[in-house]
Amino acid sequence: MLEVHSIVKRFGGITVLNELSLSLQAGSVNCIIGPNGCGKTTLFNVLTGRLRPEGGRVLLEGRDITGLPAWRIAQLGMTRKFQIPGVYPELTVAENLIVPLAASNRRAGMLATLFAKSEDRLHALLDLCGLEGKAEYKVAALAHGEKQWLEIAMLLAVDADLILLDEPTAGMSVPETQKTAELVKRLRTEFGKTVLVIEHDMSFVRALDCHLIVMLRGQVVREGRLEDIQTDPEVIAAYLGGAVHAESE
Numbered sequence: 602m603l604e605v606h607s608i609v610k611r612f613g614g615i616t617v618l619n620e621l622s623l624s625l626q627a628g629s630v631n632c633i634i635g636p637n638g639c640g641k642t643t644l645f646n647v648l649t650g651r652l653r654p655e656g657g658r659v660l661l662e663g664r665d666i667t668g669l670p671a672w673r674i675a676q677l678g679m680t681r682k683f684q685i686p687g688v689y690p691e692l693t694v695a696e697n698l699i700v701p702l703a704a705s706n707r708r709a710g711m712l713a714t715l716f717a718k719s720e721d722r723l724h725a726l727l728d729l730c731g732l733e734g735k736a737e738y739k740v741a742a743l744a745h746g747e748k749q750w751l752e753i754a755m756l757l758a759v760d761a762d763l764i765l766l767d768e769p770t771a772g773m774s775v776p777e778t779q780k781t782a783e784l785v786k787r788l789r790t791e792f793g794k795t796v797l798v799i800e801h802d803m804s805f806v807r808a809l810d811c812h813l814i815v816m817l818r819g820q821v822v823r824e825g826r827l828e829d830i831q832t833d834p835e836v837i838a839a840y841l842g843g844a845v846h847a848e849s850e
């Protein structure tokens with residue numbers, strides 16, 4: 602699905618991404634972990650076209666997308682959630698989903714059947730984000746966690762193949778965090794999506810039970826399952842020690 606080759610990104614004299622490489626299998630869930638400032642969000646900005654790298658290449662399903670504008674990369678099938686919910690607070694839950702549904706149907710040239718087809722998809726999306734009973738609520742009235750789930754469903758509505766989530770559980774309670782992990786897993790199991798998540802919350806990482814990518818100083822230093830990498834001395838020193846400690850507090 603995604604191949605990243607030797608990406609370099611500098612800000613002034615500081616190299617934030619230092620020949621970073623990684624690849625994602627289609628239909629997999631992956632989680633990037635790493636200490637503050639190691640370049641996780643910068644990587645997302647490069648992948649999605651918000652930042653142009655000084656070196657390296659990004660291939661999406663074999664196609665070179667390096668340096669393309671963000672709107673074009675979104676059109677080609679990569680979509681992204683920021684930390685803060687990107688929802689329309691003055692619209693209802695259903696309306697928030699209809700906007701991206703309409704956009705994706707129009708792209709697919711299905712304007713004539715837009716409403717008939719969207720009805721089924723709308724219900725599937727409401728079910729995914731657990732908001733079927735609140736379809737007519739104004740989004741401004743939702744809890745923080747509900748807004749985050751709604752936005753994940755909005756990403757699914759545009760039908761991109763690769764979904765990037767930047768700290769989707771930030772500001773969530775423990776039950777909300779667990780529910781988010783279940784939702785993210787469903788993106789793969791029910792919808793066949795490839796998912797790349799940045800996350801600090803180790804209870805979420807455990808619940809997600811997925812392929813982990815450990816970043817340190819702008820590079821990928823380890824990959825694997827949590828049980829394999831959590832015993833790695835470099836990972837413990839760099840990140841997991843502090844995170845596991847934070848979880849137990």
Ligand SMILES: Nc1ncnc2c1ncn2[C@@H]1O[C@H](COP(=O)(O)OP(=O)(O)OP(=O)(O)O)[C@@H](O)[C@H]1O
Binds near residue numbers: 637640642644
């Ligand atoms: N636009 C920018 N201009 C200058 N420096 C930047 C810019 N964006 C990020 N940086 C710097 O690059 C480094 C990596 O930042 P980045 O946000 O990618 O890290 P991160 O791993 O996502 O951190 P966190 O876990 O705290 O979100 C930091 O030192 C940050 O200050």
